[in-house]
Amino acid sequence: MAKMSFENHIMKQFDDELEEIRTRLMEMGGKVEQQVQNAVRAISEADSKLAEEVIIEEQVVDEMEVDIDTACILIIARRQPAASDLRLVMMVTKAINDLERIGDEAKKIANHAILLVEEGGSSKGYPEIRHIGASVSKMLANALDAFARFDADAAMSTIEEDKQIDLDYKTALRELVTYMMEDPRSISRVINVLWVVRSLERIGDHTKNLCEQIIFVVKGKDIRHK
């Protein structure tokens, strides 16, 4: 297996172009990671101003997606990349899609944060949000790290983290259903919490996709649906 390196093309410009989409993907990942953290914090700290910020910043993530996508199309048109270069470009076009969807989920969480702040009252369900939110943020950070280092093993162990998140999600659901049964007046509020937990679980799934794509770049193996 050839080691991962996107340098040393005869055409230096090609190196720069690949390095550029790589760096921009990392930037987008950093931005999305921050969005998720802020959205979760907006809920636990009842900070609707922070939530508003997340909603506005979602546009930036969208723009990043479009820009990187355009850069990838240009590389394919001009360089006809092959082998590991091709795999990198294809991976980036897919990864930005997942990152953008994570951004969407963060925005949804922020919307619910505002609703929860407006309703006020108890913070039932927040520990679950904080707990799953922390696990998901960590998983996303690990995935981006694995991408920065093209580390397939790290990507593989990050995929495993999604299993725990799915379990925690199911446990949280049961918990939230109990709250609703105990106190029917809390139903609308708990449903908001439920959507947040659902969004976090989806973020875990998108992060898992990201890891699968990293493995595809490094190993050339498609491990989706396996």
Next chain:
Amino acid sequence: MSPAETPKAVKVVKKSKTAPKSKKAVAPKIAPVHNLDIGDHHVTVGEIFSDKPKMTMRNINVFYADKQAIHDVSIDIAENEVIAMIGPSGCGKSTFLRALNRMNDTVDGCRVEGDIRMDGEDLYAPKLDVVELRARVGMVFQKPNPFPKSIYDNVAYGPKIHGLADTRVDLDEIVENSLRKASLWEEVKERLHQPGTGLSGGQQQRLCIARAIAVSPEVILMDEPCSALDPIATARIEELIEELSQNFTIAIVTHSMQQAARVSHRTAYFHLGKLIEVNPTKQVFTMPEHPLTEAYITGRFG
């Protein structure tokens, strides 16, 4: 490359430096492939052999005087397969191709060692008729080289000397069929008796292909058949290769990696006279097995 793009790239690099929250991607620094010598002990990787071989080559060494151009190459070419041979200049791919129909015999000081067989028959057997061999293993060259004769005579020449046609009607039929198979018939049927050299480059190359297939070869060797042609003529030849592979086995040497990717079923990568890798084309261009193949097809040899 378009100079208009340069400022954009520069701008983005700046942006990434100033972006506050961005994680700087740290690519692992890996030394470029400078040491291209792969040593004496070398094993070709990939799918080298075939269950249904048309031609088998075993331990081929080719020398020009005392300089060795091909080192111990073994490979099968399967029936009705299109196999592409790629590699940097001087890697021996053309030399190897020419060994397949003994074109190297005519080169002074060139010596071929090893075992080359077609359908099990030794092509270097002393009794073998080389003229007949070259009818069975036809060749198309880099530059179109029609004879200075009419279009008709260019195609009819081979069948005539090999006695493939008894009557004028038979010959007419062979000429028409060959020109049709080479997708040239519609363009030249009104002017069959005008000189072949009056055709355009792309048409001349298709005439040479028609000439090669007129003697019903089993294998067609193509040595960079499109390097003197424009993109449209190239596309026509590539389309033709696809059609011809229904009836013939084709080995093509090309400098265009995209062409190898487009037309071939298997790709063989040569490097400094050694066969590095043979694999299905779809694998070679997405996930090559050998780092040297990867370096070559991604454009990393300096």
